[in-house]
Amino acid sequence: MEQSRIRNFSIIAHIDHGKSTLADRILQLTDTVSAREMREQVLDTMDLERERGITIKAQAVRVRWKGYQLNLIDTPGHVDFTYEVSRSLQACEGALLVVDAAQGIEAQTLANAYLAIENNLEIVPVVNKIDLPAADPDGASAEVADLIGDDADHVLRISAKTGQGVEAVLDAIVDRIPAPTGDPAAPPRALIFDSSYDQYRGVVAFVRVVDGVFRPRDQLRAMALGTRFEAQEIGFMSPTNLPVQELHAGEVGYVITGLKDVSELRVGDTLTAEKNPAAEPVSGYKEVKPMVFAGLFPTESDDYPELRDALDKLKLNDAALFYEPETSQALGFGFRCGFLGLLHMEIVRERLEREFDLDLIVTAPNVAYRVRAINDTGWTEVHTPSDLPDSFEEVEEPYIKASIIVPKEFVGAVMELNNGRRGHFDHMEYLSPERVHLTYEMPLAEIVLDYYDQLKSRTRGYASFDYDVSGFRPGDLARVDILVGGESVDALSLIVHREFAFERGKSLVEKLRQEIPRQMFDVAIQAAIGARIIARETVKARRKDVLAKCYGGDISRKRKLLEKQKKGKKRMKQVGGVEVPQEAFLAVLNLNETSKR
């Protein structure tokens, strides 16, 4: 199709602000999906039930409206996927910015709206849910208009639920969003904005064709990674995939690659043809690196192979997921996994538990550190606290730019929280007379533990929060080891700012003392930085442990008691000659438990 009749757009919205409902309504109005076929929220295909009939993830849907081809490109909804979002946005010329008429702008919307503005997208502001009794369309319109520097009259007011105003949205897409402007005659270039894995056909790339034409059987190359393959099939989704013979400049579609490993094809990379290669890739590719790490261990050690298989399978659809085997004295065999952020971690954990029916222990997460050894110029990444050397020249930790939107009465509470978390105040502005946008520079490490919970409880749930990793900075950091019976427990080591080392060490040692049952000898529990002990507790030795009476009538019962005791012993882990029940480690380590503190 002529590029002048193509419009490519995304929908930017906060969770629950109506992105999926609006997408559904668009599919219906354009007859892409008949009412009979209509299932709610066709675009969300994670749910296996809804996946039936749609063989690959509908990451981009083509619809027709008044002679135009509109491509709706889905964006991941969360900060952890900022890079993916930015690639999706790069594939568009415009975006619908959808805001709930009752809720107004949220931090997440803001972050993505800024991303869209940075990518020079034409923004079509939409206020949704105007049918709700609590709706304040005027207030929300003013906020949105203010944000993007537009006129409030320009903000579309709709109810995606009832369909009111949705036709006007489609018209605005055609009228306001520019057509693509690639070169149809140039060597082919296509931006990969997403990928998925089909067990029969291998890696499927979702692409926006920038220049030229792509055809099936073309020999293609990913320009950054250098991966070569033959396009087995090309096509578009509407919403099921429809193969075509050509994908032209400006169009959006999929390429079935036959590749067996998602890591061979990265989001942000550029596809080109081997025969007629482009000189330059589409700009903006970078390799995303996991920033948050945690140990994943099966609750039952027998489940280790299942966990490995499940991670292998997840990885097929999630190139950002990183994992390597990890062995812990305390928790046995498992994996150290790297995630883009906390939500990514939550998603992976949930999918492992829900889709693969695994019972998992997730250790308290830590961030990626980089360390420079003494007399060395190179940096080494450290993903596990116990891997940080005792002495080093310098260590750096990732920092974030945190963005928080709160009603003004909670500004003080948020500032207090952030100051206690090594946050540096950056900026404050009023989005409206009632709502304030705060930005902070903070170490990522300060938010990975229980920051969300704290923020929520201190703002009675009103705060919305978002962050973007801004780079590594030096930190006055130290590794705190926890020793049981003089032996360091690998899984309990942590890297903390020296200022908090004593406090954290002390609380861990205290907690562990409560969890470790008394033994036949005194057990020292210590927190140490290098050779220096910073906190110490003792589990006093038992002084008696006997079955009081044992005569003819008692023998069987006593024997059974003893056998039970013996079975309990088998479930204990030996650390420094001390028997520690797995539960004790869990209480200290488990993410759920830790965040309750």
Add this chain to the structure above:
Amino acid sequence: MALARHLYVHLPFCSSRCGYCDFVTVIGRFGEHARYVDALLREFELERETLAWEPETVYLGGGTPTLTEPRELERLLRALPGSAELTIEANPETVTDELAALLKRSGVDRVSLGAQSFNATHLETLGRAARPDDVRRAFAQLRAAGIDNISLDLIYGIPGQTPDDLARDLAEAVALEPEHLSAYELEAKPGTRFTHAYGAELERQSDSLETYFERVVETLDAAGYRWYETANFCRAGERDLRARHNLGYWRGDDYLGLGVGAVSTLDGVRHRNAPSLRRYLEALERGVRPPRELEELTPEIRRTERVMLGLRLDEPLDLTGLDAALDSRELERLTALGLAVQTGRTLALTPRGRFLGGGVTARLLA
């Protein structure tokens, strides 16, 4: 098949039930004593061939055996086979000159007196009928009747019992110069009336209770008693005053048990008579064995029990044939920790190992 050399006879009758007790007991029912003794003797006939003609020990336990109507008790004692040790358990409030004389003339040569405490408040807490004076009086009456082997039962760790209270109880007991003492920590079993009433208080006391076992052993040791089993002490000297009947259990000997709820271990099989008095009586009145539970003792179980029971004693355990039951790495560790000592083919626990005997045994077992 080797014949059992130990006979246990259970007499379940009590005047009231003590809150902490978990034995098979029957309250009151004086009219049934004769019926019960008939049933016991009938059961004995049925089992006679499993017991040596002249067993080494006979033990009458309860319940409160001395609560049994004197005429019936005497009939029972006379019908039982002669033995080298005939023990009966007695509660102080049941002891009279007449009873003491009856026991003596019926061949009883050892009495285990359920004193439990010499503190009136604590006796009440335990739900005991006897007062401190009853204990002393009963002891004197038994002595006067010529019983020269008396054991006192003591309970420690009673709610409200301070270390000083414990010291006084021990001093009172030692002053009577019994040949033998049994000292048990009070077991507050979950769900019992007793635990409901006193559980919280025991919990509060738990740090101090932790030391009571050591105090008991130290005090009795200083008073010249041998700590020959986890909870049992005998006067040291020429005469071996250990409880021979109980030694049989701890050494893994076979034994025949008669009576409601009684347990026998015979030739690799353990059986327990049903705890219902009615069913016990009715079965034997029909001339058949009472309903009972059977438990097969595999060689593995027997090894486990040998270790579990043997390590309760102060005499070294002969390890011959027991290797499969032991975890050799743990044995090394426990030895290194000073809790166990291995000499050639025998194993013994050190005093500290004996204080922790339960945990030590659990570790030692493979």
